[in-house]
Amino acid sequence: MKINVLKKVLSANDVAAEATRDLFSKNKVFAVNLMGSPGSGKTSIIEKTITMLNSQYRIGVVEGDIYSTKDSERISKLNVPVVQINTGPFGGDCHLEAGWVKDATLSLDLKEIDLLFIENVGNLVCPAEFDTGANKNVVVLSLPEGDDKPVKYPLMFRKSHVMLVNKMDLLDILGVDLEILLQNADNINTSLSVFKISSLSGQGFDMWSEWLINQMLRNTGKQ
């Protein structure tokens, strides 16, 4: 006997993602999902952004990792609320799912947070398939990874609203062709907002922070 089902495989995650976004919206939280390869600099970017914005805005962080708590230990030194999701107990998953993010944020006082960073598991493939409930997706691509990553991982770059080109301080040393990298990204997703940054030198963090603040004010209606 044949039964018609016609259902999205990830419908459970999509429902959870909407519920998570509702929770953020109710608490006037602007949530950003940071994705990128291991070592692309996601945690350093969060650290640097926190030190720049911490005096004006209340920031919280959800850290995703397979096993360790290393990233959350780094973030907690900055005296911001941080909660760790280890996907190990869920089977060592390579991405975050919306339900886990929602459960994790229940241990944060969301009313006391303006801007929430969700640091996804380091991976350019799997996180792209799962909506976390964040308001915006940001992909970090560091120069040592090469100019071809948008073409190799098109879904990630299609699902992202922002691309942070990190480790710009290494541009001359690596000899990466930045124009080709930007062209490749534009060929995949022309509506990507691009910021060229370096967590080490601080280059580009003024523009990135300005984007974050504008989006946060627009999304939450805060002044």
Add this chain to the structure above:
Amino acid sequence: MHELSIAENIKKVVEESLEGRTGKVSCINLEIGKLTAVVPESLQFCFQFVGQGSPVEGAELKIQEISVKAKCNSCGSGFDIDYPLFVCPRCGSRELKILSGTELFIKSIEIEED
């Protein structure tokens, strides 16, 4: 690796759609767009393990891959995207509407009733 999560989700959705019917699921028909980050072979591999001890144990996953089709917002032409280049081949515009290729659907299941 996320094929494991996807396999678990397939099992869950199929079990729900059985709505109490008994019997063994012999086949699950899926539509998977080429723009998803799903490797059919990995999904098949993971599904073998996920299904063990459940009504979907041993069920065949029939995967129909869906090509990426787009329509240009500027000149209106429709075309297939076979290479990661989201640019209109006719007018060069990058303002496209993706019509297909992002599917991750369970279309139907086939069951052998007791």
